[in-house]
Amino acid sequence: MPHPISPAASTPEQDDELPDAPALSENGSHQSEEDRKVALIEGDRMDIEPPPRPEGVRLDNMFDGDDEDDEFPASSAPEMKPEVATDVLVSAAPSVKYSDPKVMYAFYQRLFPFRYLFQWLNHSPSPSDDFRHREFAFTLQNDAYLRYQSFPTADLLRKEILRLNPSRFEIGPVYSTRPSDRKSLRKSDHFRPVAKELVFDIDLTDYDDIRTCCDKANICLKCWTFVTMAIKVVDVALRDDFAFQHILWVYSGRRGAHAWVCDRRAREMDDTKRKAIAGYLEVVKGGAQSGKKVNLKRPLHPHLSRSLDILKDHFRSDILEVQDPWQDSDRSDRLLELLPDKTLNTSLHKKWESSPLRSSTSKWADIDALAKTGASRSLDPKALLEAKQDVVLEYTYPRLDVEVSKKLIHLLKSPFVVHPGTGRVCVPIDLRRLDEFDPLVVPTVTELLGEIDQWDAAHVRENLDSKSKEGAARRVQDYEKTGLKPFVEYFKAFVAALMRDEKGASAGDGDNNVRTVKKEREDVGSDVMEF
Numbered sequence: 001m002p003h004p005i006s007p008a009a010s011t012p013e014q015d016d017e018l019p020d021a022p023a024l025s026e027n028g029s030h031q032s033e034e035d036r037k038v039a040l041i042e043g044d045r046m047d048i049e050p051p052p053r054p055e056g057v058r059l060d061n062m063f064d065g066d067d068e069d070d071e072f073p074a075s076s077a078p079e080m081k082p083e084v085a086t087d088v089l090v091s092a093a094p095s096v097k098y099s100d101p102k103v104m105y106a107f108y109q110r111l112f113p114f115r116y117l118f119q120w121l122n123h124s125p126s127p128s129d130d131f132r133h134r135e136f137a138f139t140l141q142n143d144a145y146l147r148y149q150s151f152p153t154a155d156l157l158r159k160e161i162l163r164l165n166p167s168r169f170e171i172g173p174v175y176s177t178r179p180s181d182r183k184s185l186r187k188s189d190h191f192r193p194v195a196k197e198l199v200f201d202i203d204l205t206d207y208d209d210i211r212t213c214c215d216k217a218n219i220c221l222k223c224w225t226f227v228t229m230a231i232k233v234v235d236v237a238l239r240d241d242f243a244f245q246h247i248l249w250v251y252s253g254r255r256g257a258h259a260w261v262c263d264r265r266a267r268e269m270d271d272t273k274r275k276a277i278a279g280y281l282e283v284v285k286g287g288a289q290s291g292k293k294v295n296l297k298r299p300l301h302p303h304l305s306r307s308l309d310i311l312k313d314h315f316r317s318d319i320l321e322v323q324d325p326w327q328d329s330d331r332s333d334r335l336l337e338l339l340p341d342k343t344l345n346t347s348l349h350k351k352w353e354s355s356p357l358r359s360s361t362s363k364w365a366d367i368d369a370l371a372k373t374g375a376s377r378s379l380d381p382k383a384l385l386e387a388k389q390d391v392v393l394e395y396t397y398p399r400l401d402v403e404v405s406k407k408l409i410h411l412l413k414s415p416f417v418v419h420p421g422t423g424r425v426c427v428p429i430d431l432r433r434l435d436e437f438d439p440l441v442v443p444t445v446t447e448l449l450g451e452i453d454q455w456d457a458a459h460v461r462e463n464l465d466s467k468s469k470e471g472a473a474r475r476v477q478d479y480e481k482t483g484l485k486p487f488v489e490y491f492k493a494f495v496a497a498l499m500r501d502e503k504g505a506s507a508g509d510g511d512n513n514v515r516t517v518k519k520e521r522e523d524v525g526s527d528v529m530e531f
Helices: 033-037 059-063 082-095 101-110 114-122 154-164 179-184 221-240 271-281 302-323 329-337 342-354 360-372 381-396 402-406 431-436 445-458 460-468 485-506 511-525
Strands: 040-042 134-139 145-149 168-175 193-195 198-203 247-251 256-261
Touching (some): 101 445, 114 154, 134 154, 145 179, 168 179, 198 221, 221 271, 221 302, 271 402, 302 381, 360 381, 445 460
Parallel strands (some): 040 145
Antiparallel strands (some): 134 168, 168 193, 198 256, 247 256
């Protein structure tokens, strides 16, 4: 039985990228709560101290070890008595609200995969301009928005995130110079975006006029299939029609998904090419109050024919049976508006009025049944078939926020951040198990911290033994103790494949290039990115 998610009224967060916020007042002050919510601080550091470390048995352990060398510090409690730890530790993290700054600090310190995020954006183990010139934007705990941040190394990014403790952060383009230095440039045209992943945004609110189970920010497993369908269609188009290989799909944390096309050819595209690809994938046009949203020329483009093949089974099961979009008369009248023959429509309307509880599956079958009886002598069978194809696409084809895809300068929420409205982590989606992905069981930040507590409580003796043995085995990293493990490992494998292709693309035939590739391979194997 699907369980809808209803966000708190006090957290009207959006799943898409944050727009540029208005500038601060001249004196830089924040006189009111509203002022803080629209604050934009461009490139200036803020003297914000990290939250005070919590008191108590469990959560205070989560804030120890700022100077750990591991990216994911292993937590151990050698001085802790097991019976005390079990009582307090298991319940401490889940009892704390996920938006609590202490919880977010613990998440960044213990669980966030900074190393793999760096390698993903840098495309190499050693820092390059792909990372140094990348823009990061932080949403702080007081809702101030800090843009144009850049960092020479991943370690400095991690330290700044721990210092500022943002509620979330976004990733922008790679610029021609470091974004943090832009105010020192003599000419503004010296600071321009030069590269960024091609991104796509799918949001279930764009399906509100056709989904019957939920609306607005609420979701359930019934309507999540719209996202599943969209991912299937967009992913195969990007791979088969544009030959992109490195496509990362990420759950947005509440009601949608984001795609990051990471191939170098995609990253280096200008706005004109991005707009062309977005237009290629845009089929459903118009808002909730518009008329026919799909108007296609025939014969259909091969991409659309392939999409119909992908979507036809979903239409029968997920639309007709599960969503049942035309059961009530108002919605069935909407279906009639999409059919081309008025005489046939009149016959269908009479039939459906006489059976007010007729299902959408039956009404869809009625169209062909009445057409075959000769209810309309003027009926054009070809026009009816094409109209039905358009209906299938209107109810199943991806509804993309194409504006997100068209320009280099758009920012998009980073993978693995915590959605402030639900507390869920924005985890990658494994396409090999796409139909199994359930957004309702994606772990929340408090659940993850509680899982660390539970693991530590159950392994206190092992921690003590490992401390007493020389040359003990590698310590278990905190993410490995939680439900975040499969998502981090999927991301790690994705990044490794991307870096392999980047090295292959940059390698030439000369001996120097061969030695460089060999050296980088050795660097990857030796875990040079330690924190």
